[in-house]
Amino acid sequence: MKEAIFVDNLVKRFESVTAxxxxxxxxxQGERFGFLGPxxxxxxxxxxxLTGLARPDAGTIRIGGIPCTDKxxxxxxxxxxxxxxxxxxxxxxxxxxxxxxxALYGLEKRQRVRRAHNLLEAFGLTPAADRKFGGYxxxxxxxxTIAAGIIHRPAILFLDEPTTGIDVASARKVRQLIAELxxxxxxxxxxxxxxxxxxxxxxxxxxIVDGHIVAIDTVDHLLQPIxxxxxxxxxxxxAPSGILNHLSEAFPRLxxxxxxxxxxxxxxxxxxxxxxxxxxxxxxxxEVAEARRVRPSLxxxxxxxxxxxxxxxxxxxxxxxxxx
Amino acid sequence: MKRWIAFxxxxxxxxxxxxLKPPNVSWGIIFPLAWTGMFFIKSGSxxxxxxxxxxxxxxxxxxxxxxxxxxxxxxxxKKNRSFERLxxxxxxxxxxxxxxxxxxxxxxxVNAFVPVAMAAFFVDLSGVAWGVFLSSxxxxxxxxxxxxxxxxxxxxxxxxxxxFSNFFRFPMIFLCxxxxxxxxxxxxxxxxxxxxxxxxxxxxxxxxVHGGHHMPFSLDFFIxxxxxxxxxxxxxxxIRRRWIV
Numbered sequence: 122m123k124e125a126i127f128v129d130n131l132v133k134r135f136e137s138v139t140a141x142x143x144x145x146x147x148x149x150q151g152e153r154f155g156f157l158g159p160x161x162x163x164x165x166x167x168x169x170x171l172t173g174l175a176r177p178d179a180g181t182i183r184i185g186g187i188p189c190t191d192k193x194x195x196x197x198x199x200x201x202x203x204x205x206x207x208x209x210x211x212x213x214x215x216x217x218x219x220x221x222x223x224a225l226y227g228l229e230k231r232q233r234v235r236r237a238h239n240l241l242e243a244f245g246l247t248p249a250a251d252r253k254f255g256g257y258x259x260x261x262x263x264x265x266t267i268a269a270g271i272i273h274r275p276a277i278l279f280l281d282e283p284t285t286g287i288d289v290a291s292a293r294k295v296r297q298l299i300a301e302l303x304x305x306x307x308x309x310x311x312x313x314x315x316x317x318x319x320x321x322x323x324x325x326x327x328x329i330v331d332g333h334i335v336a337i338d339t340v341d342h343l344l345q346p347i348x349x350x351x352x353x354x355x356x357x358x359x360a361p362s363g364i365l366n367h368l369s370e371a372f373p374r375l376x377x378x379x380x381x382x383x384x385x386x387x388x389x390x391x392x393x394x395x396x397x398x399x400x401x402x403x404x405x406x407x408e409v410a411e412a413r414r415v416r417p418s419l420x421x422x423x424x425x426x427x428x429x430x431x432x433x434x435x436x437x438x439x440x441x442x443x444x445x
Numbered sequence: 446m447k448r449w450i451a452f453x454x455x456x457x458x459x460x461x462x463x464x465l466k467p468p469n470v471s472w473g474i475i476f477p478l479a480w481t482g483m484f485f486i487k488s489g490s491x492x493x494x495x496x497x498x499x500x501x502x503x504x505x506x507x508x509x510x511x512x513x514x515x516x517x518x519x520x521x522x523k524k525n526r527s528f529e530r531l532x533x534x535x536x537x538x539x540x541x542x543x544x545x546x547x548x549x550x551x552x553x554x555v556n557a558f559v560p561v562a563m564a565a566f567f568v569d570l571s572g573v574a575w576g577v578f579l580s581s582x583x584x585x586x587x588x589x590x591x592x593x594x595x596x597x598x599x600x601x602x603x604x605x606x607x608x609f610s611n612f613f614r615f616p617m618i619f620l621c622x623x624x625x626x627x628x629x630x631x632x633x634x635x636x637x638x639x640x641x642x643x644x645x646x647x648x649x650x651x652x653x654v655h656g657g658h659h660m661p662f663s664l665d666f667f668i669x670x671x672x673x674x675x676x677x678x679x680x681x682x683x684i685r686r687r688w689i690v
Contacts, residue, residue, distance in 0.1 A: 172533060176689060193689060198535035208526040212462050224454035225534035227447040269530075
């Protein structure tokens with residue numbers, strides 16, 4: 122299968138900060154590729170380098186087989202970009218914004234009008250088609266920005282945090298649309314801090330931390346090392362101090378951590394018996410509210426590899442969005 | 446890919462969104478009107494002084510009309526990130542910037558004819574060399590727009606672009622021979638006049654309206670052309686250096 126994106130040893134520095142430090146990967150045509158990492162990991166900088174909004178300090182970029190290292194915009198006719206923040210024209214209506222974006226890619230008037238109507242319909246924005254974009258709600262703005270990124274039916278679509286800041290129903294619609302686009306042959310390059318979203322949408326995922334790719338593989342392969350791990354989450358209150366040490370002494374074959382206040386996480390290579398653990402805790406004055414087995418998820422893999430708590434990553438991003 | 450579709454739509458969007466808005470239309474009429482009235486009253490002479498004042502008012506109308514708009518169409522769009530959408534479009538940067546400046550050039554040319562229309566009510570304009578006049582107006586509009594572009598690209602904020610513009614615009618009113626002959630300027634500022642593009646545009650306009658020019662038309666056009674090319678190239682270099690980092 123042909124390569125849609127090829128990146129080798131990509132480096133980007135901003136004064137003393139190295140935002141992207143020797144990143145290498147390739148994305149096959151028609152693949153859904155996820156770029157997962159905490160805020161400031163280098164995700165957006167990588168997208169900017171691939172889409173021609175930034176120049177690399179070193180490395181090689183090819184988009185659809187076209188060398189783009191020295192000519193950052195050489196592959197722009199093949200790509201569509203949905204940036205992390207809406208960048209359409211506030212003074213134009215939703216319909217006019219879409220038509221304008223279509224025109225930027227050389228679509229004839231009849232073609233762009235038809236596609237604009239279809240996209241407005243698909244995103245449920247037809248009633249707001251003639252309203253100014255500046256007056257749209259945050260969710261509506263996000264949806265129109267996505268529509269603007271695909272109006273010219275790009276071969277490769279870059280989505281930077283596509284579902285951040287929109288309601289559950291809209292996010293679901295966006296995910297369906299991404300899957301639909303992919304079915305028609307569009308290569309998807311997605312950055313997100315929603316690990317579940319990446320797991321659900323992507324064929325392959327790269328974890329990026331501090332400008333380095335620390336893992337890259339299919340979702341199944343990333344999950345494999347922890348598939349045999351058995352995890353139990355115990356919600357309890359009034360646990361005495363030093364409970365982890367007591368548990369470790371009593372159950373030496375199990376691993377114990379406290380991921381958050383009032384929760385004990387138990388890991389084992391063999392199935393974990395709930396009863397003895399609950400009794401042990403209750404005998405020491407703890408009140409156990411719940412004990413449930415959890416399936417190891419991509420989040421586990423991410424936390425193990427990167428050392429970044431998934432919750433913290435989401436919070437970071439939301440804080441940044443809220444303050445900008 | 447049909448680049449002309451992108452080019453035309455960028456230009457049309459700017460004209461519709463920025464230039465045809467009532468504040469700009471009224472600015473385009475009131476500003477030249479105020480300048481004409483001010484200089485006419487200040488000169489204290491009769492209606493015949495209109496022909497002497499007209500080239501200066503035309504040049505100032507173009508200069509202010511073009512440079513003030515670039516802060517909005519370029520700096521503002523860069524600030525709110527909508528300019529990124531244009532940078533992502535598969536069209537050469539040169540074509541994109543010509544489309545972005547096309548509206549300002551047209552706005553400048555239209556502005557130039559407001560004082561001309563007003564003057565036509567009071568004086569006989571049959572002696573004006575219209576061919577030279579129209580070419581001069583177009584050249585001044587282009588060079589002023591590219592000067593505005595150069596400033597807009599160098600600035601990060603709209604207010605910065607407007608402040609920088611004033612550093613260039615107001616001295617040019619006095620140094621470029623629009624209303625005060627360069628010969629009468631103090632000796633130490635005379636060289637400054639010759640490094641400002643409007644000096645050559647004003648010389649052309651004076652020549653076209655009442656024959657009072659100091660340099661051959663061909664030299665004026667050539668130097669204005671050089672200014673246009675240099676300012677445009679410098680603006681593109683700055684965009685590539687600062688915006689596609």
